[in-house]
Amino acid sequence: MPVFFQISDVPRLLPELLLLVLALLVLGSDMFERWGEDEESRFERVRAAGSLTAIGLGLIFLITLLQSGYVYRLPADAPQNFFLTIVRNLQNGGPVGDPVVGSFATDHLTMIGRLVLIGAAFLVSLLTLDYRPANNPGEFYALILLSTMGMCLMAAATELITAYLSVELTSIPLYILAGYFQTNTRQSSEAGMKYFLFGALSSGLILYGMSLVFGFAVASIPGGAQANDMTQFLRIAQATATEGAAASKLLTLGMLFIIAGVGYKVAVIPFHSWSPDVYEGSLTPITAFLSTASKAAGFLLLYRILVTAFPNLTGTAEIVSGFGGWTSLLAVLAVATVVLGNLAALPQRNLKRLLAWSSIAHAGFVIMALMAWASPYASTRSMGTSALIYYLVVYTVTNIGAFGALAVASMTVGGDTMEHLRGLARRNLGLATLLAIFVLSLAGIPPMGGFLAKFYIFMAAWQSGAWWVVMTGVVTTMIGLYYYLLILKATFIEEPASTEPVPMPTWMNATLITSAVLVLLLGVFPNLVLTTIDQVKVVAGM
Amino acid sequence: MHLFDLPTTVPWLSLTWLSTLVPCLIIAVLPSSQRNAIRWTGTAFSFLSLGFSLLLFFAYDHEQGGFQFAEFLPWIPQLNINYILGADGISLPMMVLNGFIISSGALISFNIENRAKEYWILLLLLTTGVYGVFVSLDLFLFFVFYELAVLPMYLLIGVFGSTRRTYGAMKLTLFLMAGSALAIVGMLAVYFGNGLQTFNMLELANHVLYSRPFQIAFFFPLFMGFAVLAGMFPFHTWSPTGHVAAPTAVSMLHAGVLMKLGAYGCLRAAMWIMPDGARWWLPIIAILTIMNVVYGATIAMAQKDFKFVIGYSSVSHMGLVVMALASANQIGLTGAVLQMFAHGIMTGLFFAVVGRMIYERTHTRQFPELGGLFKVLPFAAVMFILGGLSSMGMPGLAGFWAEFTIFIGVWQSYPLIAVIAAISIPITAAYILRAVIQVFFDEVKNPEFFKLPKMTWQEYTGATMLAAILILVGIYPAILTEMIDIGVAPVVQQLHGVTNIAGF
Structure with a gap:
C-alpha cells in the first residue's frame, strides 16, 4: 500500500525543519553585520552568528523536549486555548505512529537521538562563542546546524536512501568544519582533507553495500513488482526472513559493506586511522562535535539498520557455540577496538590525540552493547538497547566537557599537550577539577556517569553470553585508567611552568559546568534518563 | 554493650556517611586562603562522624543481632539496584575505627599549609567512601563507595606525599583498580549467576543458588579483587611504597582503615555470598598468607626507613587478618575483625608518631640518622612503644586479644600454618624493639635534635585518643568481641552449614 506524505506529518518533522530554518537564518543574518578586516568587527560577527545559533539551538532543544513529552505531557482534559492547542499539536507529533512515508521514524529512539544531538550541538555552539574568530562565521555556524540536521535524520532513517542522504548531509559540512582552523591552517587543512578522503570512501562503501542489499531484497520477491518500497528496513527484514537468505553470501557482503562504511564514521578499528589526525587538526570545539554528536548519530543509525534490517543475520557472540552473524563480527571489532584504542592512547602526549584514541576505545564499548542481540531473550536485548543509549548520552556529555576543557586550555595556556597542562590546578583549580571530573568519567570511576555506563554495557554483554568480550573490556579499562591518571598527574601533581592564573572564558565556563553537573547527575541519579531510555526498548522485529 | 535505643525514624547510617561528605561541599565554597576555617570545618565534621558511629555502636541491640538501622530506597530499579544500608557486628566496630582514625588524622593534619583546601576535600571524600562501604548492603552501592575511597588516594599521595610520591601513587592506584576490575567480574557473575538478578547481599547470601563449580570459578576474582x-x-607490593609516599594522615587512614576495607570486602562480599567457593579456595589462601605474615615481618626487619618498617609490618599484620578469615571458624573470624580494629588503631598511632611527630621535625626517617629521640620527644616515644607493644601482642593491649584469638582460630583449622605463622611473633618483637632502640634509646646522634619544635596540642590529643582505645580494648576486649561474635556468626554458619543446591 503506497504511503503519502500528509500535512499532519509536518509537526513530526518539526525539529529538523527548525534546524534548517535556523541554518538559513544564521547564514542570511550574517549579511546584516559589519564586514570589517579588523579583529574587533570580526569578533562582532562571530558573536552575532554564534549567539543566534546558540539561542536557536537552545530553543529547538526545548521545543523537542516539549514535543517528546518526556518532561511534561499535556493532560488529555486540558482546556482548549491558543497556547495549549499549540502544545497539543506539538505533542501529537511526538514519539508515536508509523514512520513518515515509510522512511522517517519518529519513535522514542529518534526522539532521544534528537535530544542528544541537538543538545550536543547546543553545547558545542556555546563552546565556540569565546573561541577565536573565524573568517565567515555565518557559514561556520550554518554548517554546524546543517550537520546537526543530518544527524537527526540519521537517527530517524528507516530506509536506505534516507539513511545514505542523511549520512552525506552530516558528513559534508563536517569535512569543511574540520578544515576551519584559522591559526593552524596546514594541520587543519590536512585534517579536513583526510577526513574528506576517508569519508568519501566510506560513503562509497555504504552505498555499495546498500545496492547489494537492495538487489537481494528485490530479487527475493516473486515477479519483481512493487520493488519501490524494498529500501525500507522492515521490508528488507521480511525479504530476508527465509532460511536461505541468512546463508546468502550476497546479503552478508552487503551488510559487511554497510557495517564497514558506518564503522568509518564512528571510528572503530580497523576503520579508525583518520580519527587521531583529524581530531588533532580540527578546531577543538569541532573536535568535540565530531567525537560526540557525529559518533552518536553513527551508532544510532548502525543500531537501527542492524536491528531492523538484519535481524535474521544476528548470530551469536559466544565462541563455543559457533561464530556467525553480525554480533560475532561486532564482538571481534569491539575487542580489537578496545584493546588497540587503549594501547595506542598510552604514549600520546598531545591530549587531543590521546582523547581521540580514547574515543576510539569508547566506540568499542558502545559496540559491546550491540552484543546483547546475540541473546534470544527480549529482556536482554532491551537491556542492551538501554545500555547503548545511556552510554551514548553519558559519553556525549563527558566528551564535550573534556574537549571543552582542552579548548579552554589551548586558548588560555597556549596548547593542549601534557606539558601545557602541567600544574593547571595551581593556576586554575576550577578548570582542573572540571577536567578531572570528565577524565574520571571517561575512565569509568563512580560516582561519575561513565561508570554506570560501562557497567551497564558489561552487564548487557555478559547477559548475552559474550563474557570474553566483557573480560577484555574490564582489562582494557584498567589500561585506560593509566593514561587518564597521567592527565590528572599533569594537572594536579606536577609543578606549573608559571604560576600566572589562567582565566576562564564565560561561556566556556558555563558549558563546562553544565556538562560536569550532567555527568554527576547521570551517575548519581541515572533514573532521570533511564526511565525515558527504557521506552526505546527494542525498536522493531520483536 | 547495648546502652540505649535510637529513634528508628532517623536515617542514622546515611547521616554518618553524609557527615563527611557535607564538609567537602562546605570547604569547596570556602576561599582557599581561609585555612583555619577549612581545618576547623573538617575536624568538626570528622568528630561528628565519630559521634554518630559511637552512638550507633552503643545503640546496637545485641539480643536482636543481625543488621540494624536498615535503610532502603530504590535507586536504579531497571537493574534492581537499590540503596540499602544496614550495620551489624562487623561493620559497627569498623565504623568506630574509621571515626577514630579520621578524627585523630584531622587533628594531625592541622599543619598542612600548602593547598590545604584540596587536601581536606580529598581526605573527607575518602572517609565518606570508607563509611559508605561499611554500611552498604547492596553490592553495587558497596562498589561505588569502594572506588570513592580508593581514588582520592591518588591525588592525596601524588600531591601531598613525600618519598617517590608520583610513583607510589600511580602504583597504588593501578594495583587497587586492577583489584576493582577483578571485583567487577565477580560482581557480574554474582548478579547473573543465580537467576535472582540482584546485588542485594542479604538476598544473595540467604539464597545461595550457585553451583559449586560456579562458586569455585568466581569466588577467586571477587575475593582477590x-x-x-x-x-x-603476592599483590602487596603497592602497600609499603604507598604508605611511605603518603602524607601522615593519609597513611593513617590508608593503613588504618582502607586496608580493612579490603578484608571487609573479602568477608562480606566473597565469603558470605559464595561459601562453597570459599571452602575450596580458603586453604590455598591460607598458605599464601603465610608469606604475608612471615615474609612481611622479615622484610620489615631489614628496612632502614622507619615508614617502610611500619609499611611491611602492616603487610604482615593484614596477612594475619586474611589468614584468620581463611580459618573460617567462629574464633578465627572474630579474631580477624578484632585484629582489623586493633591493627587499625595501632598503625594509625604508628604513622602519627613517625610521619608527623618525627619526620616533620627531623626531616629524616632513616634509622642511622635518628637516635636518642626519647630525650627530645618523650611523648612520641611513649606512644610508639605503646603501639609497638600492642603490635607484638603484649597482654593488656588490644593487639594481644586479636592475635591470641587469631592463632587459636587458625590452629583449629590449620595447625601447621598456625605454627609457621607464629614465627612472625618473635620477628615482630625483634623489628619493633630494634626500631625502638635505634630511634629512641640510642645516643642523640644529631645535636640539632635538641632544637626541634615542641609538640602541639593537636598531636597530643590525636595520639592520646588512639592510645586510650588501645588500652581500653586491651583491658576490656568484650566491648568489641561480643558484638563481633554476633556479626561473624552468620558468615560462619554459611561456611559450615551449606547444603549445595543443585541446578544452574
Missing part, C-alpha cells in the same frame, strides 16, 4: 586492597601476597 578485594584482597588486593587488604595487601595480600
